[in-house]
Amino acid sequence: MGIDLGTANTLVYVAGKGIVLQEPSVVAIDKDRNIPLAVGEDAKRMLGRTPGNIVAERPLRDGVIADFDKAEMMLKHFIRRVHEGRTLISPRIVIGIPSGVTGVERRAVEDAAREAGAREVFLIDEPVAAAIGAGLPVAEPTGNMVIDIGGGTTEVAVLSLQGIVLSESVRVAGDELSDSITQYMKKVHNLVIGERTAEEIKIHIGSAYPTSEIDESVLEVRGLHLLSGLPRTVTIKGPEIRESMSEPLSVIVEAVKRTLERTPPELAADIIDRGIMLAGGGALLKGLDTLISHETGIVTHVATDPLSCVVLGTGQVLENFKQLERVFSRRSGLGF
Numbered sequence: 001m002g003i004d005l006g007t008a009n010t011l012v013y014v015a016g017k018g019i020v021l022q023e024p025s026v027v028a029i030d031k032d033r034n035i036p037l038a039v040g041e042d043a044k045r046m047l048g049r050t051p052g053n054i055v056a057e058r059p060l061r062d063g064v065i066a067d068f069d070k071a072e073m074m075l076k077h078f079i080r081r082v083h084e085g086r087t088l089i090s091p092r093i094v095i096g097i098p099s100g101v102t103g104v105e106r107r108a109v110e111d112a113a114r115e116a117g118a119r120e121v122f123l124i125d126e127p128v129a130a131a132i133g134a135g136l137p138v139a140e141p142t143g144n145m146v147i148d149i150g151g152g153t154t155e156v157a158v159l160s161l162q163g164i165v166l167s168e169s170v171r172v173a174g175d176e177l178s179d180s181i182t183q184y185m186k187k188v189h190n191l192v193i194g195e196r197t198a199e200e201i202k203i204h205i206g207s208a209y210p211t212s213e214i215d216e217s218v219l220e221v222r223g224l225h226l227l228s229g230l231p232r233t234v235t236i237k238g239p240e241i242r243e244s245m246s247e248p249l250s251v252i253v254e255a256v257k258r259t260l261e262r263t264p265p266e267l268a269a270d271i272i273d274r275g276i277m278l279a280g281g282g283a284l285l286k287g288l289d290t291l292i293s294h295e296t297g298i299v300t301h302v303a304t305d306p307l308s309c310v311v312l313g314t315g316q317v318l319e320n321f322k323q324l325e326r327v328f329s330r331r332s333g334l335g336f
């Protein structure tokens with residue numbers, strides 16, 4: 001089983017079957033009895049809408065486990081669901097984790113997977129998994145750059161010969177972009193909006209670079225008016241939302257530039273030839289490829305299915321285990 005245990009979404013790949021589960025990483029708990037009431041999509045619908053005795057939360061923050069018990073509950077639930085309620089046959093699990101995490105954070109993911117029933121747990125650096133899942137020829141002695149923009153972390157990595165040559169991980173990604181929209185709505189429109197609404201605004205009229213489609217679009221947003229305290233609808237425009245996200249976007253662009261500056265010349269030449277690959281849900285932000293291309297002068301592509309790259313990569317590792325185990329344990333973060 002291959003798992004992308006993400007801040008925003010968890011995906012599971014089963015060898016021979018493909019992706020069998022794709023759910024938001026959210027758990028809703030009955031506080032009185034300490035049992036999960038809902039996990040995944042059902043729990044996400046409860047975010048910000050729960051009465052006092054129920055709490056709906058994300059167990060991961062910035063790509064790492066923030067609440068161990070809830071993360072374990074969630075993993076157990078997903079693994080059981082994949083096994084369709086049958087008794088676990090103690091699977092071997094390959095999990096993608098951000099490359100910049102500490103030893104303690106790695107251990108937390110490994111422990112949660114073991115507690116959830118895994119027989120063997122192997123951790124793979126997310127940029128490596130994303131590159132494999134995006135179809136980059138990572139086995140060749142050529143430089144490839146992948147930028148994986150998830151919910152909590154953005155990872156920029158240069159890969160060659162199946163390993164990470166250099167990487168940088170910043171804890172600014174899709175969720176930070178949504179938070180900037182929330183703050184903007186409050187400050188400029190006096191409108192208090194929830195997490196889900198901010199994400200919907202980003203997906204519908206958010207952009208990183210001007211395009212006529214976005215710049216002419218408007219959206220009606222509902223929230224609570226700060227001054228009157230009453231529900232209100234406000235109309236917003238594409239360009240103001242782009243402007244509201246400029247700060248976190250520049251943090252991502254700077255991380256890419258810093259990584260390029262540190263790249264050895266031969267690999268840098270390869271990256272100029274091959275271009276940069278964008279993966280992760282954040283790659284779906286309109287115009288982000290154009291912004292990175294414009295800022296770096298290097299052609300930038302968006303992976304075919306950015307949200308699935310990491311889990312597809314873990315799946316490929318699983319299905320070619322013997323072949324990849326040798327290479328990964330020697331060169332990068334798989335197994336330790």
Ligand SMILES: Nc1ncnc2c1ncn2[C@@H]1O[C@H](COP(=O)(O)OP(=O)(O)OP(=O)(O)O)[C@@H](O)[C@H]1O
Nearest residue numbers: 006007008009150151152153174175280281282284
């Ligand atoms: N169409 C879209 N436009 C812009 N952003 C999007 C779109 N679809 C998803 N996202 C954003 O992508 C992010 C989730 O991406 P993904 O599922 O790759 O993250 P993750 O793997 O859970 O996070 P991490 O890697 O940080 O642990 C969220 O912030 C979400 O709002």
